[in-house]
Amino acid sequence: GNSVTQMEGPVTLSEEAFLTINCTYTATGYPSLFWYVQYPGEGLQLLLKATKADDKGSNKGFEATYRKETTSFHLEKGSVQVSDSAVYFCALSANQAGTALIFGKGTTLSVSS
Amino acid sequence: NAGVMQNPRHLVRRRGQEARLRCSPMKGHSHVYWYRQLPEEGLKFMVYLQKENIIDESGMPKERFSAEFPKEGPSILRIQQVVRGDSAAYFCASSNRETSNQPQHFGDGTRLSIL
Numbered sequence: 741g742n743s744v745t746q747m748e749g750p751v752t753l754s755e756e757a758f759l760t761i762n763c764t765y766t767a768t769g770y771p772s773l774f775w776y777v778q779y780p781g782e783g784l785q786l787l788l789k790a791t792k793a794d795d796k797g798s799n800k801g802f803e804a805t806y807r808k809e810t811t812s813f814h815l816e817k818g819s820v821q822v823s824d825s826a827v828y829f830c831a832l833s834a835n836q837a838g839t840a841l842i843f844g845k846g847t848t849l850s851v852s853s
Numbered sequence: 854n855a856g857v858m859q860n861p862r863h864l865v866r867r868r869g870q871e872a873r874l875r876c877s878p879m880k881g882h883s884h885v886y887w888y889r890q891l892p893e894e895g896l897k898f899m900v901y902l903q904k905e906n907i908i909d910e911s912g913m914p915k916e917r918f919s920a921e922f923p924k925e926g927p928s929i930l931r932i933q934q935v936v937r938g939d940s941a942a943y944f945c946a947s948s949n950r951e952t953s954n955q956p957q958h959f960g961d962g963t964r965l966s967i968l
Contacts, residue, residue, distance in 0.1 A: 774956065840909065845894055
């Protein structure tokens with residue numbers, strides 16, 4: 741079946757450090773891929789998405805490239821800020837109408853000044 | 854606020870009681886999804902509804918749980934005879950199309966605590 745595996749946290753970084761959160765997936769066909777961010781006490785917010793191979797999603801300095809050959813969608817940011825501290829979820833949606841999202845377990849990022 | 858609205862934000866119930874969670878989708882959205890988040894876990898899909906129809910309930914426990922999305926009013930997730938293991942955050946998401954590449958927009962969730 742379809743699944744998402746992301747690196748376990750917590751990830752602790754100093755401000756302005758480089759961030760990578762690994763995400764790999766298993767899916768039949770060509771899923772759409774997403775990164776969501778969850779701040780404490782809140783719901784999930786869409787951070788970025790990619791819908792086909794080699795697409796790069798980007799938003800707020802975060803980037804992720806859909807790599808079909810390695811079935812990966814790693815999240816990167818060149819210089820993190822304290823305000824980026826949150827839980828990050830990688831998710832996929834199978835290429836079928838109305839399909840629900842399948843999430844990874846989430847990676848907690850803590851950025852200190 | 855045109856976002857997905859969930860209420861209540863926090864709900865406390867004693868074992869054996871009923872819990873009713875409400876979700877109003879974003880304006881113009883007719884597709885609603887319910888997810889459950891257990892502590893230290895990602896979100897798990899429960900049920901997908903369109904107006905007056907349950908499309909996919911493959912993630913919903915077979916007993917005690919039910920969901921509806923009536924023609925008028927919010928979507929309701931109902932848990933009967935709650936048990937301690939039902940304690941979790943329940944999130945609702947909506948989208949405006951059924952295609953898989955449309956992002957789902959999430960509410961802030963209902964945190965259910967069972968005493």
